[in-house]
Amino acid sequence: MFDSPFVRVRVPASTANLGPGFDTLGMALNLYAWIEMKQSDETRFYLHGDQFKDIPADKSNLIYGVAQMLFREAGVSVPELEISMYSDIPLTRGLGSSASAIIGALAAANALIGSPLSDAKLFDMATAIEKHPDNVGASLYGGVIAAIWDGEHAQCIKLEPNDNLETLVVIPEFQLSTSKARGVLPAKFPLQDAVYNISRSSLLVAALATGNFAVIAEAMKDRIHQPYRAALVPGMAEILQGASRHGALGAALSGAGPTLLALVDRREERKAELESYFKETMQRESVQVRMMWLKPEAHGVKVYTDGESHRSFLDMIKGDDVL
Ligand SMILES: Nc1ncnc2c1ncn2[C@@H]1O[C@H](COP(=O)(O)OP(=O)(O)O)[C@@H](O)[C@H]1O
Numbered sequence: 001m002f003d004s005p006f007v008r009v010r011v012p013a014s015t016a017n018l019g020p021g022f023d024t025l026g027m028a029l030n031l032y033a034w035i036e037m038k039q040s041d042e043t044r045f046y047l048h049g050d051q052f053k054d055i056p057a058d059k060s061n062l063i064y065g066v067a068q069m070l071f072r073e074a075g076v077s078v079p080e081l082e083i084s085m086y087s088d089i090p091l092t093r094g095l096g097s098s099a100s101a102i103i104g105a106l107a108a109a110n111a112l113i114g115s116p117l118s119d120a121k122l123f124d125m126a127t128a129i130e131k132h133p134d135n136v137g138a139s140l141y142g143g144v145i146a147a148i149w150d151g152e153h154a155q156c157i158k159l160e161p162n163d164n165l166e167t168l169v170v171i172p173e174f175q176l177s178t179s180k181a182r183g184v185l186p187a188k189f190p191l192q193d194a195v196y197n198i199s200r201s202s203l204l205v206a207a208l209a210t211g212n213f214a215v216i217a218e219a220m221k222d223r224i225h226q227p228y229r230a231a232l233v234p235g236m237a238e239i240l241q242g243a244s245r246h247g248a249l250g251a252a253l254s255g256a257g258p259t260l261l262a263l264v265d266r267r268e269e270r271k272a273e274l275e276s277y278f279k280e281t282m283q284r285e286s287v288q289v290r291m292m293w294l295k296p297e298a299h300g301v302k303v304y305t306d307g308e309s310h311r312s313f314l315d316m317i318k319g320d321d322v323l
């Protein structure tokens with residue numbers, strides 16, 4: 001049954017919504033999580049890195065649970081697994097760590113049993129678990145995705161990210177769970193707010209598809225989630241308003257936050273000014289942050305099944321994608 005003694009996957013981070021595209025737009029970023037999975041006589045975890053210190057290392061672990069869902073769906077039994085994990089994606093910060101874990105677990109488990117399930121099926125399963133298709137779609141397929149979910153099936157179209165696009169992300173030191181940030185949203189919206197978002201989300205997709213960056217500042221505005229979440233992220237309202245005056249094409253809360261993200265033209269000359277603006281604004285709010293320049297990642301999850309390799313899991317990560 002097993003095509004490979006072990007499977008390794010590399011999964012990109014993602015930023016969801018891009019402002020107005022709440023629960024529909026997502027973009028993969030060049031920051032990654034890695035998972036190794038193999039069948040074992042007893043379930044064991046090797047969680048590398050400080051950020052996994054509070055993550056369960058037993059069968060209640062998300063990766064284990066999601067892998068078992070896939071095995072059930074495929075009609076096979078693989079009760080004991082050895083799972084190794086490392087991630088550069090900060091947890092609970094709005095950069096899609098949970099989506100990366102879900103996609104990584106599904107892709108690894110599927111490959112371990114000879115890939116009986118299609119990517120479309122993995123997308124449906126991942127969306128059913130995550131409850132929105134934006135992050136999981138970006139982690140699975142890469143690029144910029146526009147996605148829908150009807151409660152059973154997810155569909156998306158992927159755009160190749162424009163070569164001139166990069167992002168500056170500002171990651172606060174505090175965590176904000178997606179469930180808490182969804183909990184502050186109203187259940188109903190005025191028609192004008194719905195129109196406001198639909199028009200901007202459509203304009204943003206057209207801008208990203210054509211490379212027409214001039215409209216992005218306006219196209220990233222939102223009335224569906226950011227105004228309600230602003231109270232949870234000190235400095236957010238000011239940054240979303242001011243970023244485009246300091247060299248950003250536009251700015252948004254990344255996913256459910258607390259990370260803030262600016263889209264930037266890589267030819268922009270005011271990058272240092274933008275960094276200082278972000279840093280000083282957050283300092284005034286007494287929020288410690290780390291900043292990273294990230295690029296859109298055109299490729300989704302990558303699966304490696306070369307069981308002959310003798311490189312260790314951590315050596316593979318250091319050498320990035322060469323198994
Ligand atoms: N590699 C992982 N293994 C197990 N659980 C994970 C992993 N990555 C993320 N998670 C879980 O997902 C949670 C974060 O999900 P969420 O609140 O949606 O934030 P985000 O996806 O934006 O990082 C973490 O607190 C943790 O419980």
Ligand SMILES: N[C@@H](CCOP(=O)(O)O)C(=O)O
Binds near residue numbers: 022023098
């Ligand atoms: N559309 C979702 C996206 C959540 O993204 P995450 O990276 O914060 O998990 C939302 O805005 O709630």
